Amino acid sequence: MLHRSHNPIRDCYMDARTLAVVTDNTQQSPEPHGPHAASPADLPTQYTPAEVEETLYERWVERGYFEADAKSEKPPYTIVIPPPNVTGSLHLGHAFQHTMMDALTRRKRMQGYEALWLPGMDHAGIATQNKVEQQLAEEGRSRGDLGREAFVERVWQWKEEYGGKILGQMRRLGDGVDWSRERFTMDSGLSRAVQTVFKRMYDDGLIYQAERIINWCPRCLTAISDIEVDYQEDDGELVSIRYGATEEGGDSLVVATTRAETMLGDTAVAVHPDDERYAHLVGRTVKLPLTDREIPVVADSHVDPEFGTGAVKVTPAHDPNDFEIGRRHELPMPSVMDERGVITVHGPFEGLDRFEARSAIVAALREQGRIVAEKRPYVHSVGHCSRCKTTVEPRLSMQWWVKVGPLAKAAGDAVRDGRTQIHPAEMSYRYFDWVDNMHDWTISRQLWWGHRIPVWYGPDGEVVCVGPDEEPPSGEGWHQDPDVLDTWFSSGLWPFSTLGWPERTADLAKFYPTDVLVTGYDIIFFWVARMMMFGMYVMEEPPFHTIALHGLVRDQHGKKMSKSFGNVVDPLDWMEAYGSDALRFTLASGANPGTDVPIGEDWVKASRNFANKVWNATRFALMNGATVEGPLPDAAEMSATDRWILSRLDTVLGDVDRYYDDYQFAKLSDALYHFAWDEVFDWYVELAKTTFAAGGRPAEVSRRVLGEVLDVLLRLLHPIVPFVTEALWTALTGGASVVVADWPKPTGFRDEAAEQEIAVVQQAVTEVRRFRADQGLQPGQKVPARLELTGTPLGAHEDAIRQLLRLQPAGEDFRATASLPVAGATVGLDLSGAIDVEAERKRLGKDLAAAEKELKQTSAKLGNEAFLAKAPDHVVDKIRTRKATAEADIERIRQQLERLPG
Structure with missing residues (x-):
């Protein structure tokens, strides 16, 4: 057990970590990394996703991290996957949807829920039958040549050999699904559910046969x-x-x-x-x-x-x-x-x-x-x-139909009375527009692959519907209806049939109704409404607490992806090139509820760079002694920098929780990105370097704070980018896996004074960096400087400021050629040996002349009444903008000239 203190800062986030088990891929190392943490040498100098992703995923599956226990006393959290077609392969729409479902499930698992994300596939009647018929055509045969029984057997063979390709691709993406509960819409359990529901609806008068106009495909017949x-x-x-x-x-x-x-x-x-x-x-x-x-x-x-x-x-x-x-x-x-x-x-x-x-x-x-x-x-x-x-x-045709009136009303009432929430709420109109105006649904298909309609016809016109536990009638003249059911019929039962219904299983009792359905707004009408109707009819309660609707994935220009447009992307190509985490983070970053998502390869590259930044920064922290061992020090021992980053961490944690609960993936991704890159890596780590170099107790405190921040940050990032965070978190903490680590909880710790103090430091460093850039200094170029910081918040940070700004101490021959008032302090710089003053003066003189010429031209146009009377408003506005820019440039260049050494 780790030693705990009751100091509120010391206890920040400590309850949210699992450190008891040492992973089989980490080694013990000496302090300061802690007895359970890995040595920096255990982490390669570069992050290569292909070398870790498959190994990590298989380890998660082997350890049973994704398997849910129906006997658990933990509160349940359930997501059923929209079952992909058995003929399908992973496309960007799948990757987008699965990223969100996986993130939700991983977070809830870390929060202590018994989380079940149930996988499976749809038998996809027409699509699958077409695949096999194409094979037969290549052999010079047709399904008629085989006959129904042999053809169906051939389809099953195809399914076993070629079907389910997408399931392997889901593993590549990192889907944390419970593979032990994988279902298929034509497995024996789901087939029993289909026959049970058909029989019940037939007996209730909700399924009937009638001749009406339907959509008919003369090719698929x-x-x-x-x-x-x-x-x-x-x-x-x-x-x-x-x-x-x-x-x-x-x-x-x-x-x-x-x-x-x-x-x-x-x-x-x-x-x-x-x-x-x-x-x-x-x-x-x-x-x-x-x-x-x-x-x-x-x-x-x-x-x-x-x-x-x-x-x-x-x-x-x-x-x-x-x-x-x-x-x-x-x-x-x-x-x-x-x-x-x-x-x-x-x-x-x-x-x-x-x-x-x-x-x-x-x-x-x-x-x-x-x-x-x-x-x-x-x-x-x-x-x-x-x-x-x-x-x-x-075509006018005799078909089987579902009388949807009472079913649709129940489905609509469940949303109206709040038992099911549609998110975002403004998209509810799409749902109501469908369920309130639904026509009876034709459920029969003239195919051989699918759930055969359980109706038998007798020689004297008898019609008998047979349930799963009943023997069909036999004898001369009796035959079964040749049609099969629409695949939407069986997939409409998915939320409860996959949990074992019609049996009253432990899974059904524990995990139904499910918590959230994550799906595109484009299939509200065809799948969502049907699941709601069946759930209300069979289970007498809606299948989902929340229906979270997302948009469609488009190319970077907002154009629909289509083979005819030549802009279709295979997500596996991007995962191979940049890693699964990079694709996932890109998709999550664009996921605003109910709106379409543009995506381009450059954005995936940027996400890859972010993963690399997280890797490199964590490795650097480990090399500099960042640790999670022992309690957090008292606030009195912490520097303002330490208190600032812990305060900011607690704020971000609360923001992330709020965004998750509102399905705001884009906002939570943005919050994590900027906190990690801008605040932790670009500021805290840089400010702490001087503390580390000085050694002593302050260095020990900052190493512990940095370890705490990285521990929490990696757990916050994990649901979106599971692979890189797993490798880093286990190296940092020695924990078994971040998959089963606790989700961090906000403690309410805030230090406004520290946040204000560091904000002043950031302001000062930013202003001086801007001045250096304006003077043409290289980022790493060192210059002598005298800092007058007494009486300002900057005084305690002089060493860090000098390190960040590459400022050397002022020597005896120091001569301030430029003086900058920043944040109440004064920074004097000696640029005499750092730049070619005459060359810089000439360069700035040319820039000034160009800006003054632009100002003269734009002023002349804006002073011409005839021009203003004829020119369109947008042209005049553009010239006004050019004039304002020229004025600002002139002011900036003159200040730079004044600051140059005489």
């Missing part, structure tokens, strides 16, 4: 969800077609369409009920061109009379809006294409692909004189399958 449809601006054509009589003035109407091939399935023309132009035609029929059919003219308020001709063709089986019109007017709904987008209507267009048919139909209409107008190209938004890029076809 399945219905797809809205999130699987990518809209892009395509060059198409807009043709205006005359229906009814061929001559103008007869019983005819003109409709415009971008999809002429669908007219073969028209069953009406619709106009607005109040449109007097067509009132005489409502209730009558008109001839559908290229066919022998007469179709009615119906009045429907959905039609906008101000758009186009005010008349629209109605194709109920191939357009969602037309489908609703068709239902209201009880119109026939014939499909004119098969599942591959091939025309099935008997006649000259039968067997043509939909796009071939489009051209052929327009040509036939043109020949009949029914084309009133054509517009090419006509740029409009067209949906494409996100997997294969095929143009999506709206």
Whole structure:
């Protein structure tokens, strides 16, 4: 046990350290480093991430640091990972999201929580099936050649061999997930949960079968969800077609369409009920061109009379809006294409692909004189399958649906009454806009890979839904529904199915509901809302206390990353070049809640430099005797510099805690960066060097203070940059691992007097450094100086000031050629032998002449009334800025000339 005193300064942060276990990679060393700390020789002179990251990560996993204990009496803290697709690989969006989740979990673990970050993958129905079908195509085969059972077995083989690549990449990033609890949306436990929920919802009337318009991919041969449809601006054509009589003035109407091939399935023309132009035609029929059919003219308020001709063709089986019109007017709904987008209507267009048919139909209409107008190209938004890029076809289809009304209301109420908080709060509108206006959800997919719908059909029309503990019906004529469930169905159960539900497991009791969901605002509608609905329905409480929304990662210019733009970055490349910590710190530094995150390679380089700075400064501190052993000395023994840095440390610690609790990763990263680099390394270490050199008790005190500051700083940095902090913290303290060290707690220690005193020192040093730079002195160039510091706060810091400013003592022949009043003191400098005065005078004279010329020109323009009357405001403002700059330059240069030795 370390000796403790009850002095409040001495106890600063001491309760927040774990030092009892000596790591297997450190060696005992003599004082002043302490009996448990490592020698500086144990740290390489340079930090090379590739040499330590993998070793450290595997050590963490082997020691079980990331494994959560459901029997623990510690308070739980749970994050479930948004499960990446089994086909996926790590991209910057993953790295961004995982950095935040990992930081939150690591901090809570250090704070004494039983922290569970549960990993896993989604089976990704369409994406995975496509991967295997591509393999088969290369072999000259199709899934039909294998049959369903053999194909599914082939997908499982692919999953075992190639799937889960991203899991290895997560280790590279440093994800502190509990690998012992890894789940997959099609493992046996999650499959049982899916079947249980389907059965319950079916029995409750929340799952039903109906024929409606869905998004259909003619390449993947399945219905797809809205999130699987990518809209892009395509060059198409807009043709205006005359229906009814061929001559103008007869019983005819003109409709415009971008999809002429669908007219073969028209069953009406619709106009607005109040449109007097067509009132005489409502209730009558008109001839559908290229066919022998007469179709009615119906009045429907959905039609906008101000758009186009005010008349629209109605194709109920191939357009969602037309489908609703068709239902209201009880119109026939014939499909004119098969599942591959091939025309099935008997006649000259039968067997043509939909796009071939489009051209052929327009040509036939043109020949009949029914084309009133054509517009090419006509740029409009067209949906494409996100997997294969095929143009999506709206199609009438019998599918399985979830009745979302009561589920969505419960999900909305949970946020409205505060059981779940959305952060930032201003983004709640996105959530409510979705759950308050949600349409029933089509959950069936015409695939072979996925959770098969647990419904059996009998020979006499029987329909039986089977639960996980029930035997399906058997016998002649019975067969299972061939469709599988949308992957969002199983991933919607993720927060509780991964914890063992439907069994009442210890994990479920301990870790549900989870604490926070960290996810992008772009999938509120497709995943977040579904998890909220299922959580409320199954568990009767929301799955998350907080939904923390983040933005999307963009390039350094704020542009969306896209292969077509050529700006997509593989995060593994940056991790290989600069280390995982550098990437993580860069991502965290840009993470403002709910806003997009720009990132560029130069920023990752800068973060690498920061990691190197932390490494080098800690190594230097160890070489100079920084230690964590023994109690902190009494305040009376500390210098103002020591008390200042401890005061600043406590302030920063409180800031970091506040930013973490508000998910302000950018602010906490900024606070840590500037405290570490600007205050600890650039000021405290430099000010302490003279104390170290002098030796004695003051040096011992400062070594202990420096060790304390670095100990706390490394723990504060650890959740964001885990690798470099692990290597340094264990070397500094001899502790087992910073992963299981205690999170430091603010003590409330403040010393305003010390902070003010050091602020004066910083001001004085900064002013003299600026003067030296203005005189053209090199940073390391030494000059004689006489310091008159008596009666000022600077008096106690003369040795440090001289060291920082490279000022030599004044000799007998000292002659002050420049005198600077700074912070109530006077600094006299003898520059006679330090600079070429005549050359410096000539240089400054040229600069002065240029500034005076600029002032004359800008003054003349601003004094010209004609110019001011005609010039735009921004031009005038720019000239005013140039004039002010010139005036400031003139003043500065004249002062420099006055200070030059005569």
